[in-house]
Amino acid sequence: xxxxxxxxxxxxxxxxxxxxxxxxxxxxxxxxxxxxxxxxxxxxxxxxxxxxxxxxxxxxxxxxxxxxxxxxxxxxxxxxxxxxxxxxxxxxxxxxxxxxxxxxxxxxxxxxxxxxxxxxxxxxxxxxxxxxxxxxxxxxxxxxxxxxxxxxxxxxxxxxxxxxxxxxxxxxxxxxxxxxxxxxxxxxxxxxxxxxxxxxxxxxxxxxxxxxxxxxxxxxxxxxxxxxxxxxxxxxxxxxxxxxxx
Amino acid sequence: xxxxxxxxxxxxxxxxxxxxxxxxxxxxxxxxxxxxxxxxxxxxxxxxxxxxxxxxxxxxxxxxxxxxxxxxxxxxxxxxxxxxxxxxxxxxxxxxxxxxxxxxxxxxxxxxxxxxxxxxxxxxxxxxxxxxxxxxxxxxxxxxxxxxxxxxxxxxxxxxxxxxxxxxxxxxxxxxxxxxxxxxxxxxxxxxxxxxxxxxxxxxxxxxxxxxxxxxxxxxxxxxxxxxxxxxxxxxxxxxxxxxxx
Numbered sequence: 035x036x037x038x039x040x041x042x043x044x045x046x047x048x049x050x051x052x053x054x055x056x057x058x059x060x061x062x063x064x065x066x067x068x069x070x071x072x073x074x075x076x077x078x079x080x081x082x083x084x085x086x087x088x089x090x091x092x093x094x095x096x097x098x099x100x101x102x103x104x105x106x107x108x109x110x111x112x113x114x115x116x117x118x119x120x121x122x123x124x125x126x127x128x129x130x131x132x133x134x135x136x137x138x139x140x141x142x143x144x145x146x147x148x149x150x151x152x153x154x155x156x157x158x159x160x161x162x163x164x165x166x167x168x169x170x171x172x173x174x175x176x177x178x179x180x181x182x183x184x185x186x187x188x189x190x191x192x193x194x195x196x197x198x199x200x201x202x203x204x205x206x207x208x209x210x211x212x213x214x215x216x217x218x219x220x221x222x223x224x225x226x227x228x229x230x231x232x233x234x235x236x237x238x239x240x241x242x243x244x245x246x247x248x249x250x251x252x253x254x255x256x257x258x259x260x261x262x263x264x265x266x267x268x269x270x271x272x273x274x275x276x277x278x279x280x
Numbered sequence: 281x282x283x284x285x286x287x288x289x290x291x292x293x294x295x296x297x298x299x300x301x302x303x304x305x306x307x308x309x310x311x312x313x314x315x316x317x318x319x320x321x322x323x324x325x326x327x328x329x330x331x332x333x334x335x336x337x338x339x340x341x342x343x344x345x346x347x348x349x350x351x352x353x354x355x356x357x358x359x360x361x362x363x364x365x366x367x368x369x370x371x372x373x374x375x376x377x378x379x380x381x382x383x384x385x386x387x388x389x390x391x392x393x394x395x396x397x398x399x400x401x402x403x404x405x406x407x408x409x410x411x412x413x414x415x416x417x418x419x420x421x422x423x424x425x426x427x428x429x430x431x432x433x434x435x436x437x438x439x440x441x442x443x444x445x446x447x448x449x450x451x452x453x454x455x456x457x458x459x460x461x462x463x464x465x466x467x468x469x470x471x472x473x474x475x476x477x478x479x480x481x482x483x484x485x486x487x488x489x490x491x492x493x494x495x496x497x498x499x500x501x502x503x504x505x506x507x508x509x510x511x512x513x514x515x516x517x518x519x520x521x522x523x524x525x526x
Contacts, residue, residue: 065434070424093427135445176444178316181339184437188311191434192441198422199381 040070042201045145047073048190049110049117051165052156056081060090060098061187062154067094069194074101075110075151090187107153107168108220115148115213116141116256119161119169120189122182130172134193137173138200146206147213152193157186167246168216170253214259222262222269223249229269286316288447291391293319294436295356295363297411298402302327306336306344307433308400313340315440320347321356321397336433353399353414354466361394361459362387362502365407365415366435368428376418380439383419384446392452393459398439403432413492414462416499460505468508469495475515 048066053059059082063074074097076082082103091098104110111117118137132140141150153169155161166172175184175192184192214222227245230236236244257265294312299305305328309320320343322328328349337344350356357363364383378386387396399415401407412418421430421438430438460468473491476482482490503511 061431061434064429064431067427068423068430068434090431092431093429133445134441175441176448177314178444181313183310183339184314185307185310185336185338185433187431188307188314188434188437191430191437195380195421195438195441198424199379202422 042142042145042206043070043197044072045149046071046141046197047075047110047114047149047151048194049075049077049107049151049153050079050186050190051077051107051110051153051161052080053082053186054080054157055186056084056087057090058157058186059084059101060087060092060094061185062190063087063091063094063098063101065187065191065194067097068191069198071194071197072097072100073149074098076101076103077107077110078105079103107165108217110153111151111168111216113149114151114216116144116171117151117153117169117216118171118173119153119166120155120193121160121166121172121174122177122184131174132171134173134175134196135200137171137193138196139204139206140171141197142201142204143206144213148215154186154189163246167249170216170256212259214257214262218259218262219252219257222257222266223252225266225269229272232273288388288391288452289316289443290318291395292317292387292443293321293356293360293395293397294440295321295323295353295397295399296325296432296436297323297353297356297399297407298326299328299432300326300403301432302330302333303336304403304432305330305347306333306338306340307431308436309333309337309340309344309347311433311437311440313343314437315444317440317443318343318346319395320344322347322349323353323356324351325349353411354463357397357399357414357462359395360397360462362390362417363397363399363415363462364417364419365399365412366401366439367406367412367418367420368423368430377420378417380419380421380442381446383417383439384442385450385452386417387443388447388450389452390459394461400432400435409492413495416462416502458505460503460508464505464508465498465503468503468512469498471512471515475518478519 048062048071050059050062059076059079066074087098118141121131144150155165175189231238294308294317296305296308305322305325312320333344364387390396399407401411421435477484
């Protein structure tokens with residue numbers, strides 16, 4: 035194993051959104067620990083803590099015991115520079131779906147700069163549109179087109195395996211750029227939306243798909259810290275000019 | 281997906297030896313179906329059929345329902361040209377351990393000639409020495425050295441994923457040689473052992489590790505059909521000469 039492997043894997047966070055079955059939370063904790071991952075975050079779990087979670091975690095009590103429970107995905111992504119969502123369906127997504135290996139390469143490269151989250155949806159419904167919109171990249175596990183329904187714990191196991199395998203096999207160049215924290219990116223989106231409403235470009239009564247489309251655009255480019263400053267500077271200038279007009 | 285993928289995957293057999301928990305059998309069936317595998321074989325399962333297996337199989341009823349139950353691993357390997365055992369421990373093995381990707385490459389290459397089995401051991405004890413001796417290659421899933429205990433269903437999921445991923449990404453040259461069926465190889469071992477006893481080289485009262493060592497040697501070379509014929513011809517010649525002497 036390359037010396038960087040454990041430290042990079044320690045920066046990977048697994049986020050489970052609204053899991054229904056506590057057994058799957060335990061299975062995910064065990065899957066994570068077998069591959070050297072430790073940060074588990076649960077967004078509004080239906081039942082947790084729960085004895086089924088403990089039973090399925092087997093010897094991964096530490097990962098389960100230190101799991102963070104959050105109300106929102108935004109909270110779960112605090113301090114991350116990249117969130118990769120998982121999807122089993124192509125659906126209406128216009129974003130390219132990464133393979134697990136591509137996702138692992140991107141995550142481990144970015145993990146040199148900060149924390150990276152893999153976001154898994156509810157067992158039955160997957161990730162909601164709102165949750166998908168919080169992710170900068172999307173990943174899918176290749177599966178039998180006639181039956182692609184991986185168990186949640188099994189999906190976490192495959193992704194964790196792919197992360198460990200990739201971390202052992204490859205070295206990752208330091209990313210050249212200084213990626214913005216996702217909380218900063220969210221503040222930019224909020225600022226952008228306010229400004230667009232104020233200048234009359236976005237009608238809050240009929241917003242259509244404007245904000246999701248803008249999110250998709252900026253997610254593709256992966257905003258850097260300096261770029262956020264420039265964009266928000268532009269918005270502030272626009273705001274003050276606009277305020278001056280009225 | 282390359283046109284060969286489904287047909288090669290259909291020649292992969294998953295063999296679970298003495299599984300204790302029926303839930304794991306169901307999870308393995310589901311894991312297999314998500315990756316397009318269909319041949320499940322159970323050697324002396326503790327409880328099967330069982331409602332836990334059905335619950336965990338989810339939509340993979342067909343894989344579970346067509347699972348073959350055998351008394352011995354030898355029976356489970358009928359018709360296979362290669363058996364790859366799985367191990368989580370380095371133990372006393374003198375055989376090199378393949379990575380899942382290396383094992384997938386070898387399996388898919390040989391699958392062009394015949395059926396290939398992946399053999400998983402009991403949840404607590406793994407594969408026995410006797411079971412390991414029936415395998416021509418061994419594979420291990422890379423794991424956290426401090427906690428390498430993958431759940432059985434999760435281990436099947438990882439290997440099935442690696443098989444599908446590899447089948448999609450690579451093309452496999454037709455193997456040049458005509459590998460012997462494992463049943464033929466077993467008949468050769470039986471013949472060899474009888475002959476060695478008859479010529480006084482192997483003392484059945486104190487066999488030591490002679491047969492396992494010979495098995496390891498021939499497993500490494502992967503015996504071809506023609507070679508088996510030559511070797512058994514030699515043994516027969518030795519037998520008749522020896523019979524003539526007495």
